[in-house]
Amino acid sequence: MIAHILSIGAELTEGRVVNTNATFLAQQTQQLGIGVSRITTIGDDIQEITELLSAQKDTVVITTGGLGPTHDDITHEALYAFCHKNFDDFLEKDEWYCIIKKYAKNREISSVHAHAQLLKNPVGHAPGFYVEANGCHIFVLPGVPSEAEGMFQEEVLPLLKKMAQKYHSHTLRLSGMYESKVQKILEKIQGRSQVDISLLPQYNGVDIVVKSRNEINAFVDEARAQLQKYIYSENGSSLEETIAKLLIDQKKTIAVAESCSGGFTTHLLTNVSGSSAYLQYAVVSYSNEAKIKILGVDPQTITAHGAVSPECAREMAQGVRKVMGTDIGIATTGISGPTGATPNKPLGLVYVAYADSDHCVVRDKVIRRPRVEHKKHSAYFVLNLLWERLKK
């Protein structure tokens, strides 16, 4: 079974918004063993949408966008035209809109017709639709990413899983390990040829998606055994969520001192709801003065080794945990560029540190990326170190 993703909206064809919905949907269907043959992005044009829907045969079609209340959101219209053409006994237009309005008042309504049902919107107000015609399964979702994702997870996924029932799939998420190395390890595992593997690189590592129409447990067990120490999640959680769970389980608090990652480490940690339980506070100490005054870094350390040094990273991590008396302190310091490199310290150099009451660990790496990417990679580098220490 294959899928066609149809992304609708002038914000996409005008380049105002990056099409993250298509990427999300491609990942999700891929994990069910449903390959995406094409992603088509068009503006809000009733005729084009209707034609594209009518041209599909035996596919899963997932559309996003054009379900809102403004005049240019016309996916409703196109879907109605499509249904009216395909089902002799389909509703009149006023009945169709009446049902959709009713949904807004009473979310229990779900069926609009034998071949068309409403999909509930767990995040916003506009419902989605599921229509079956011409051997196609058409899912119509809103364009706002949180709404599209919420509706996909809660309403579409259960239906797709039934269709892809006989497909086995499992995802291992790895931190601190890279694609090429994982590839080599997986190639040596017995049964490699009987499963389909996708490696999805992430900032902090790589996701391994194993799929097959046959049993995959033996292969997954072996992959897990060989890669155990890099696996942070098998249930889809992010690295931040895994760290959150470890901190809560261990009743530990944390403080963050960021230099080169410039606030992005803290942004990641605070994206997790409930993070105030363990994240006491964070400091972005760009200036040497702030490192000295707020974090208690020894001015001598900076004079002797520089602010981008293992010594400074160590004192930042130790200092930040002392200020508020947290269990753990983590720190980053590096050269995000484009300026700041010296003959001894190349552009992209970064030191990260972890400190608790017993240990202090410092690591370094050269991340050759543009400024904003460097900030993000530095943030994941220190989170990887934190995760490694927490799971010990």
Next chain:
Amino acid sequence: MIAHILSIGAELTEGRVVNTNATFLAQQTQQLGIGVSRITTIGDDIQEITELLSAQKDTVVITTGGLGPTHDDITHEALYAFCHKNFDDFLEKDEWYCIIKKYAKNREISSVHAHAQLLKNPVGHAPGFYVEANGCHIFVLPGVPSEAEGMFQEEVLPLLKKMAQKYHSHTLRLSGMYESKVQKILEKIQGRSQVDISLLPQYNGVDIVVKSRNEINAFVDEARAQLQKYIYSENGSSLEETIAKLLIDQKKTIAVAESCSGGFTTHLLTNVSGSSAYLQYAVVSYSNEAKIKILGVDPQTITAHGAVSPECAREMAQGVRKVMGTDIGIATTGISGPTGATPNKPLGLVYVAYADSDHCVVRDKVIRRPRVEHKKHSAYFVLNLLWERLKK
């Protein structure tokens, strides 16, 4: 003239990579007055690519991807098949590949045929192509974003500009002003019907893109006059970059105290290269203890009004500037959710504050968005306040 963007690569249809190339190309062509009618994303399939190229009439076609050296990079093959079909006198396959190989050694080569020329790659090794056939202008670019962008800017843009020569375009970027209100103001301006306007909503406001084959200065001048106080940029700079310039020009330093925005405000400020010149330091004070201990918020204030209150926002902004003696302090405090709302304080409520030696300003707003979106909107809300104060 319209454009069709063709994004080629399994990394896109498998959801491994977000299609930022399409967004970049759509923005660029849009600015030239060339609208994008469709973006099609497909895997590495020679037949599909050849069919898609052959189906185009009178359009600008820009493809990305599939030009590399690996076995699944087959855009070369498809383009060759397309040229061979369209031009009776086209090269033999070995001649074609011979020319491409020569390019790798000598970048001076540019023409491969009367209807096909090479496009130089300023970043990587694979050349691109420009082919004219069936009234279509086909540009074939690499998939690596830095290579696609570099080749577009240096090789494609000059050619497209000639085609779109008579088009005028100007962009006004507004902060603290929203789409619906801007729409109403622009509707009343004389000459509205002679220009093409796109409103591009952003986190902090809206971008107005004015385009026309005719003169646009009179319209832009009037729009500027009416919206003056909301315009932060006419040269493409972001709000963070505008703020950076104001801080540097005024030789002012700043410190940031974030609660609900969780580090994202600081992340935005530090995305600007050279931000260490004015950003002394930032604190993410999630806990009340951190607000009291690090920022000097009065415990009585929190007891009497709560941590999410105008009083607390004010003391955070004043406190953070005192710690390091900066000229300015800014602060955010609010309820990002999904938990934390109370009967008097709705989910999404946020207070932001600005403090300098003479003034302290607090503003509030209810931002009804999911957690991560709420954090981002809160960050732009305080940056908007900062910008307004700096330009006074």
